[in-house]
Amino acid sequence: MPSRAPLPPPPPPAEIRSWPDRSSLLADRAEVLGELVRLHVGGGRLALLLTWGGLAALGWALVGTAVIFFEEALDPISDLIAVVLLFAGLAVFVPAAVFLGLDIARTRRVRALLADWGGLDSDPDRDGSLRRPGLGLAWLLLSYALCAAGLFACFAVPAAATPGEDPYGLVVLGMGIGLCAWITGLTGAVTAVAHRRWVVRVLGGV
Numbered sequence: 001m002p003s004r005a006p007l008p009p010p011p012p013p014a015e016i017r018s019w020p021d022r023s024s025l026l027a028d029r030a031e032v033l034g035e036l037v038r039l040h041v042g043g044g045r046l047a048l049l050l051t052w053g054g055l056a057a058l059g060w061a062l063v064g065t066a067v068i069f070f071e072e073a074l075d076p077i078s079d080l081i082a083v084v085l086l087f088a089g090l091a092v093f094v095p096a097a098v099f100l101g102l103d104i105a106r107t108r109r110v111r112a113l114l115a116d117w118g119g120l121d122s123d124p125d126r127d128g129s130l131r132r133p134g135l136g137l138a139w140l141l142l143s144y145a146l147c148a149a150g151l152f153a154c155f156a157v158p159a160a161a162t163p164g165e166d167p168y169g170l171v172v173l174g175m176g177i178g179l180c181a182w183i184t185g186l187t188g189a190v191t192a193v194a195h196r197r198w199v200v201r202v203l204g205g206v
Contacts, residue, residue: 007036007039007106007109007110007113008032008035008036008113008117010112010113010116010117011116011117011120022121025120025121026121026123026126029117029118029120029121029123030123030126030127032113032117033114033117033118033127033130034129034130036110036113036114036117037114037130037132037195039110040107040110040111040114040191040194040195041132041135041136041139041191041192041195042135043135045103046138046139046142046188048103049100049103049184049187049188049191050184052096052097052099052100052103052184053096053100053146053180053181053183053184053187055092055093055095055096056092056093056096056097056100056180056184057176057177057180057181058092058093058096059089059090059091059092059093059094059096060089060093060173060176060177060179060180061089061173061176061177062085062086062088062089062092062093063085063086063089063090063093063172063173063176064089064169064170064172064173064174064176064177065085065089065169065173066082066083066085066086066089066169067082067086067167067168067169067172067173068167068169068170068173069081069082069085069169070082070169071167071168071169072167100183100184100187103187104187107191111194111198114198114202115198115202118198118202118203119202122203122204124204127203127204130199130203131199131203132195136192136195136196137192139188139189139191139192139195140188140189140192140193142185142188143184143185143186143187143188143189143191143192144185144189145185146181146182146184146185146188147181147182147185147186147189148185149178149181149185150177150178150179150180150181150182150183150184150185151178151182152178153174153175153177153178153181154174154175154178154179154182156174157170157171157173157174157175157178158171158174158175
């Protein structure tokens with residue numbers, strides 16, 4: 001999985017660098033930056049981000065359903081189903097949220113390495129392949145769609161609920177799923193914008 005691939009080390013300090021010539025430095029720089037860009041905005045990482053976000057939403061959907069069962073429980077069987085759903089939801093939601101947080105923290109380290117390795121030198125011939133404008137646009141569009149859907153769910157579900165008629169658990173379910181979508185989309189949007197800023201600042205051009 002992309003998030004489990006070991007990160008390249010940072011470039012050695014200037015006083016102990018041992019590249020025999022500039023061409024060797026540029027070759028190593030290109031190889032490391034290619035791997036870092038893949039770990040930052042590669043399709044594999046996008047799929048992984050959506051997986052963690054989707055699992056978090058699934059877990060919260062189970063928790064929200066459990067709350068609905070608790071509210072409308074008429075017999076011990078309904079209470080038992082609610083308890084099972086609650087624990088199943090937490091068993092899915094908590095690990096997904098933890099791994100999503102770990103992925104965000106790892107991405108911050110990747111960005112720091114991109115800045116360090118990119119600042120070693122300039123190599124216009126090889127740097128063109130690192131820009132990835134199409135992939136960055138895909139990240140941005142998908143992220144904006146998730147953010148919009150998440151915000152809509154967070155506001156529309158409670159606004160449409162009728163006090164005293166609709167179960168409280170329905171609001172919990174809708175707002176929780178919307179929040180999962182919004183956080184996932186926001187993470188993707190920040191990644192896409194950060195990559196574009198890195199391209200402009202380190203690689204030059206637009």
